[in-house]
Amino acid sequence: MPIIRDLSHFPPSACHGAVAIGNFDGVHRGHLEIIRRLIQRALEVNGPAIVFTFDPHPVRLLRPEQCPPPLTWTERKAQLLAEHGVNKIVAYPTDEHLLGLSAHDFFDSIVRDLLQAKAMVEGPNFYFGHNREGNVELLSQLTASVGMSLDVVPPVEIDGALVSSSRIRGLIAAGEVATAKELLSAPYRIRGMVTHGAGRGAKLGFPTANLEAVDTLLPSIGVYAGRAWLDTISYPAAIHIGPNPTFGEAAFKVEIHLLDFEDTLYGQPLEVEFLARLRDVTNFRNEESLVNQLQDDVARTREIVG
Missing domain, CATH: 2.40.30.30 (Riboflavin kinase-like)
Structure with missing residues (x-):
């Protein structure tokens, strides 16, 4: 699947659908729950299932010394997401303009103006805007104000612990690749x-x-x-x-x-x-x-x- 990187010529085929925004590092089983709901909502609004991600990770620009090594490169991430039914992948070329947007401005310029989204699907730990000032509570208010649906998908637990990129990163770093495989989509x-x-x-x-x-x-x-x-x-x-x-x-x-x-x-x-x-x-x-x-x-x- 071609990755959309040039936002100055954004294709109309990536608009008017259901959108999930996030890093999706590793594309693990928690992410797959978000993707399943995303595809459901895309079918309901008769539009594409869109994942909007970032390249590079915003933390790499803001706090490079704290940025963990990634689990997937962008093309691999797009491949895995496409295999599970995502129709469009946007890899935003992270820059200071994006990092400086307030939560309200991010919603208006990215979600409404660029993507023209009809539905959103996120996890409970989704943050957006400058200094991560926006959360799912604010997102719920913003989507409701424009008649857009929002689904907040609960996290996935396996063996009594949440599935997360950081948990998988710890397993990989310890050599426990077989255990990590059970948490990943591949x-x-x-x-x-x-x-x-x-x-x-x-x-x-x-x-x-x-x-x-x-x-x-x-x-x-x-x-x-x-x-x-x-x-x-x-x-x-x-x-x-x-x-x-x-x-x-x-x-x-x-x-x-x-x-x-x-x-x-x-x-x-x-x-x-x-x-x-x-x-x-x-x-x-x-x-x-x-x-x-x-x-x-x-x-x-x-x-x-x-």
């Missing part, structure tokens, strides 16, 4: 560019793609089972994050061994999703011990991905 995924490495993996019989320029949160140091995506084709993948102590290397690396793949990947973009954590990074006493462990990693990866 397995956690990162992207990067494949660069040249030392070539040591190939000599051992397990060639790896070295991934750099990852722009989202990395799981903690460890070995994982997952999938690597080249465009629309996926391959089972054993993923190593961290140093290589067996060879005396302390440098932090992201290395992906694609199973049943023999071509070169240098200079290509690669997406990698995580399904399970296999083990810690270990300092093996010799190459034979390492190879035996890698064989086990590959076997377990086939079983998990299969």
